[in-house]
Amino acid sequence: MNMKVALVGAGLIGQSIAHLLRETGDFEVVAFDRDENALALLDAQGIPTRRVDSADTPALRQALAGFDALVNALPYYLAINVASAAKAAGVHYFDLTEDVRATHAIRAIADSSELAFMPQCGLAPGFIGIVAHDLAKRLDDVREVKMRVGALPEFPTNALKYNLTWSIDGLINEYCQPCEAIREGRTQWVQPLEGVEHFSLDGIEYEAFNTSGGLGTLCETLAGKVETLDYKSVRYPGHRELMKFLLDDLRMSTDRDGLKTMLKRAVPSTAQDVVLIFVTVTGMRRGQLVQDVFTRKIFAKDVCGTPMSAIQITTAGAICAELDLFREGVLPQSGFVRQEQVPLEAFLNNRFGKLYEGANTVATARHLAAA
Template identity: 80%
Template sequence: MKVAIVGAGLIGHTIAHMLRETGDYEVVAFDRDPQALAKLSAQGIPTERIDSADANALQNAVQGFDALVNALPYYLAVNVAAAAKAAGVHYFDLTEDVRATNAIRSLADGATHAFMPQCGLAPGFIGIAAHELANRFSEIREVKMRVGALPEFPTNALKYNLTWSVDGLINEYCQPCEAIRDGRTQWVQPLEGLEHFSLDGIEYEAFNTSGGLGTLCETLSGRVESLDYKSVRYPGHRALIQFLLEELRLASDRDTLKSIMRRSVPSTAQDVVLIFVTVTGMRDGQLVQDVFTRKIFAKTVYGVPMSAIQITTAGAMCAVLDLFREKKLPQSGFVRQEQVSLADFLGNRFGKLYDGASTLYEGATTLKAVEAA
């Protein structure tokens, strides 16, 4: 399968490496940053410099490929998807942006190729897991989805390190969030809905952020009383972010906020991804609750040290692409994450990165997995 990866940043680089190492994919990376492309070239991965904002140039560049994987920031998603449609190639991305996803859905109407956005961790895997749990109930009362990409060793006041796109992070802190309350889909405000919980003896907070539900509100509409998604952080993070966005009015000056974050908040490869899903409802005449949790730590994959967010985000994209290649997913039109079987995902060679049983690992496995069904 010939795959064009547009965007050679951290996640795009990881996807290219993972796919190439299987021997089942012919990969070419596209970006306008020569330094990013040079890193991939040094690993023997073919690259091509292109202005990814130029839809016509991108359309011409990806002619003849089977699929396009978009690893660019959310605000370029629609432009890249339009180029994929014009070139007649299947489209996959990692966007968390609700408006971009809706626009891509419109592009997919009547398309002979597949359009599958939101193929990362959240949205992405979290929706696959939540949908699987929800389907075990005859009546669904409540679905709670919680995900955090956190430093394993927090040291600054934010108790946070940059582990992925700053653009995406700020966008999910600023945009309205979908939720279902009393059986009705509605919009709730980001940073609201603060709650606290503990897991494995560690205290966390969680609050509303945008995009993590993907298309699950629509899929479960009429079947669930309450459904929401919240990002997990260490206690105190949300108050400081709220100060920056509201008190200092940086929500309306995102460029300044991005500059501050990049200058002041270090990145880390020593991170942990926390996944926590609870579903409550009726089964066989009894009120029961199912819980699905994962803690995924940084480790070595295919001989390369990777952060937990690299593993989970790139791993999810590669797993979905693998399932698509195996024709276990629809081959045309708009494809939702919840159309992916959790069993198929976790049984996939890349999906096993979420489960701790993969031969891709080198060295000791530190992932802890608990599933109550």
């Protein structure tokens, strides 16, 4: 039987999710948004739409009548409202949020519920946590887990060496919020944009630094089981210094709306991007110190006859794979569901997860050292 899915948010990622789900024939998708232009794009491609203001929780709850699941592709600050509407309407809930506060609130909403609530279903948090947890499980004793992800322009030209490839609200949020990490076996908060590293992959130089939210619930899951655990965003060298100047020296971290306006005006978006995934896990296996590495480079390409950026492919592909695994009964069917409860093998073998498998596996980094 087909699963009836309310897709809330018809932006770039939402449109990709709608295409991927519809293509299978196993999902009936209706897109909700208040933006008529975004809905018109989906209408033109035969995907049913409804004009609903997602900030209006009672209206959203009413619109959800008859659906099995809600997929939330809206900015992080609407997640709690939308999850509350899902619970009131009796539908399962999936989202892409990287916001730590929203995730804690959704966990409280999910408490003792017969519905499933699964936030953080994108790339990071999301797929990156599935990989890290799977690698950690293969060791008898885990010392260090390093998770590095970059969504980058393939052809950087501006001073920031960056183009907008996904939610600008999410980007600013992860640059401004404190970041969870485990150091010397203790969970602690570290500052965003700190902890700079420089490394090189396939002859290209990169930098990585702390950003918020990418670990999902891994700090809690691996507490007491790992000495070091951290997540950093990957950029081209020089990006972090300019962002630190904007956020700290020019105090734009206290004026997020102004920063958003500035970046939208000055930094072009691109569909010619690359997503870099790099996870290393170090520890003991059968008495020997070993390091396991998982790497992928994913490029923009046509999927289902539609051009998609690498960040669209990885983000939409991840949440569709997890919704599909839920539909098949592979994942828990009620309560709060963590990313690390998703088996990596099942994810990569899933029809949507295969979008990750088709990627280039990159060479091991030449060096990965703190600056």
